[in-house]
Amino acid sequence: MANNTATNTGPVWDWAAGHGPVTGALSATTGCLAVATTGAAAGMPPGWALAIGTAGAIGHTVTSLRERLSARTIGMRAASWLIGAGWTTWAMTTGPLNWAALGSLATFGVGMGAAARATLLREEARELEAIAAAERQISRELSAERRAIATEWVDRIKRVCGITVRVLAVEQWPTGAGFTIDAELPAGGTTYDKIARESARLSADARLPHGCTATASQGIDQGRVLIDVTTVNVLAAEVTYPTDYGPLSLHTGIPWGLRTNADEVRAYLREQCALVVGPTGSGKTNMVHTILAGFARTTDVLTWVIDLNAGSAGLPWVRPALAGDGEGMRPGVDWLASTAEEAELMLDAVVRVAKHRKMAYQDLMSKANTDLLPVSAQIPQIMLVIDEGAEILAGTDKESRKLAAKILEVIRIARAMGIRTVLTALGATGAVLGNLMIRREAKVRVALTGGETEGMDLGKQFPGSRGLRVDQAPYKGAGFMGTPESAPALFKSWRILPNQIRDIVAATSDRHPTLDTVSSKAAGPEYARRWDHARTAWMRDDQPAPPTQRENGSTGGLNLSALRDEQRPARTSAEEELARRFREQIDAQFATAPEPGTTEPGAATEQPPTAAGLNLSALRGEDNAAKDAALALLLAAGPEGTGASAIARALADEHGTTRQTVVGWLKTWTDDGTAVRVGAGTKARYVHHRHAPEA
Template structure:
């Protein structure tokens, strides 16, 4: 059995006695200081007979050095040292002016020494408290912690989170400041990241784990945001779930500048959540019941109070977001609406979107001298030349790539164009959508949105898509309607926030009345560019937002031509609001649009067939002759695409999907569009045979144009096989005509033999 025995250290290995004069604690330090003063008094007085002014100079010099070398000390420690210098210097000066043989000076010196020793522990308490926690004085988590900005009561809290970061994140940080939020819902800790390349994004990725380690309540979380330098970050810790509490609008409708942004709510720490809207474009994503529409109400109020902004509404949900703002005007309480133009249907929205583009183009020329005078490439906005901000609600109808209605496609194209060219001309958009997925929100349009707001209720994958898969952002940190995430222009962090709530009678109606009296009018060049659609908007708005019973007493607005929409004969489409939105006595005559009927197989067959034999053996097939003729018309832009869409009642013509004007199509695309597509699909073998090529050659030519075969095989004419969709060919044709798709040389040079 192995045993261990403990032996006492031998005498020769004991630590030698320390006879130095170094202090070993508060008592020895005070005693040594008292002895030093006594020696200086005896040597400077009876022995050397020095002047009484030299202790005064030494005291002033010592106090100055104490202040210079103790800037990082706690206030009480620095004050204690200054008082010690003053008391010691005062006693030494007095001792040179009095008789040291008397007991009074020595009694006073003893009292000063005793008081100094007894108050030392109080003055140095913060350091001693850290030492009891197992760390060296002045250290948190083995990292130096300047305690000048952290009060004594907050040192344990800072120490706890520095240790937590070291344990969870394996990152040693330095805490330099701690601020409690005025609301009492949490605190912000200013951290200094270590050297070695640790980034803010790395720490942000651990935010959910830090919240779990701290066992925060549901709805509380940890956020990391920049503090101005690459190695300085703020750690916001929410300890109370304030996102679940309603935040009423402040009710301030005094004028403000659109250049300063608009405030939509507050962050967790109580700071105002303000987004810039002069240059950045904004999108709000939220499912039904997430308070997305309420956020748009707040945006309308904040934009409306700007003395240099005009607000338009494009609401394809029947004008639901616009009605509360128009009600004072409809009721005759004010002379003009708070929202300068509101579109509750797709026809009116197309007129508005077209006006947006035309105004942007007009302002480029009309205000060139104004930009030169301001020495800025952006139009300086004012009450005379205001910004036009269009708020789009329920944007799924026009923002998705999958839409096929020609009017809705035209709206989306014009929104995208204005977003591309209208920033410098102060033509801005604030869009909203129900979901943020690629199928419902065009990636091309999303890339143009700088401020991105995500409301509670959506799925994690939607949040990831909107913010490009951010680190540390979890929808579990949100707390019901009105709460959400936001990433603002020129910021990388995604932060939680709470939106203001506006009620129709309490908030929106007084806001509408106030804005109606103060908002600016549209400038003359913009009015001229918007044309008749803008000049007659109020008559249509009063008609469209009235009930069928109210329309019985109103004068119907005049029909108006829809821009860039033509029928199958190339004639413009005329929209009559009286027919699409009839009065009560004509409501039963309204006919709603129906889905297009699929093309029957018999309709896709050629009407004439060539019987081979005799003199006809050299004749060309009539179907081929018709296909070539149609291909030439399509290439020249004089023929509609093969698919028709019926219009709502009130139009005298049928809407068809027409290629926009532009360069001629390649012969390959024109020939494909002229083929007899059966229910919008065609087998690859049939297409290749018609073009006199192999299926492999056809696929090689179509792939650079983004036209790919359908994933699943389908039956046509009793045969099952793979093939293509007509819609994909149509989309490629439209992109070519708009100049958005470059035609590869092999496609441009292809020609039928």
């Protein structure tokens, strides 16, 4: 069989390459010899060669002048043309094929090559020197500016802080928004925080614009300091979330906003929890959406959201998928809880997942030689985002305490198993930051100030940091962010628009990982049925919240109240009067029983007659028995009071009562004065009028 593969072992000639000193001389001499030989044989007049050479010399001189070549190079090129033309004219006259002609031609070629090499080296040297001269000029200009900055700030630091530093370098930021000074601290144990404490005074002395600061941080060693000086206020402008929705990873960090030098600031949450603080109007909700956007873009994170304020933080990330905006679209978050009951189901599932992972993945961690679960797209990390979760931890009511205990358990046991939390709060106060677990685990911290001073203790939020003031970031979405990798400093959160949320959900739908089989089994049926229609009906337009789900997925009994929760048309006064008379006639004729629950617990009640008759109240007996039991629980709760969820849980096993039903009773009792509502929101509780504060 013939071998059709040809092996080329010789040199490859590049015909597109230009002439060098050797090939140029060889080309010129062979050309002269060919013209002289042909001209002598054809009887061509010798003067033609001289005229052509003269024209070539003039043409190359003109082009060399345009290229601003040196005089030596111009002279070498013109001489080469003239000498070549002179030799060709002489050889055509005397004959080119003799030893004198060939020897002189060879000498001419060698001389031309050497001259071309020398002039080429000289031109390269001239070009390098010109570039170096330009760089030196730029350096002199920059050095002059840097020297002026260094001198100015050495004087300023001495005047404001009382210490003399030696500036080693000044780096201008590429964005033009400021610069960084690298300075050496004086001997005698002076530390960088002596400058950091005077940030506000330094900024005022430098006459920096509002929103610009001079902040000091640790240098390369403890005897150095870095001073970041912002000269352009980048916090005032609204910066929309980047439209590049490319994939991210938990291990490479998730961008949460921009520093004042326009660099992205990233949160690394494999082992750290996060705490985001921001009062109303500071842009905290927008920041939560930015955080959820980053998690949605990752390939190794599943996001579970708890928001007891009607689930508002997670709804925009769920609705596009529920509305069917795209075929096969998945929600931007993996689980959303809007009620305390659903939050308990979620937290219980998280704890089970963490404990089961510890047992099931021992071999995997042993092979990887690590005590941290290797998080990947196959075994994703669960990020638990709890809006106003810090307030839940600080709550004193029974419901909040129960949720808080579960949240703290997740934070305490789940770090190694790839489960971390992001908590938000309305203020940086002692009540929020008083928990040691939060202070220890939430090393990624954000304080969105929005100019608000009440409840914004930056010293508690960023302990050990100096010179941070709320009035440095008076703009919505602006504040301070600190991580274990970067010291607390000003930053600006991106503005994310509703249409961007829909776009991100659509763009990242096929990127979300699925919960690994081991974890999904541990999470149980509560996780598997999280998107059941009954549990997501409240997420759709004009749908009431679903009945409270018990841990086994049922309501614990026959829920007759569901028939009464349907919307009924309002009755007119005439219809009400007619209904009242009809009930009186029935009671008179059939001796029906009195309405249960109309007397207080413990009071003597008149027993219904034993005579045969139609007892319409029998149809309501079970429901009213539950109502009596609920009123008894309310009375037994004393001055502390209780809530709808607690009453519903106590009655669920015996009566199958749902939280919605209890809420209706409590509202009725509040309206008629039987109960008094104390507090608001998730902290609301109900107290019997006997124990009410005003009683």
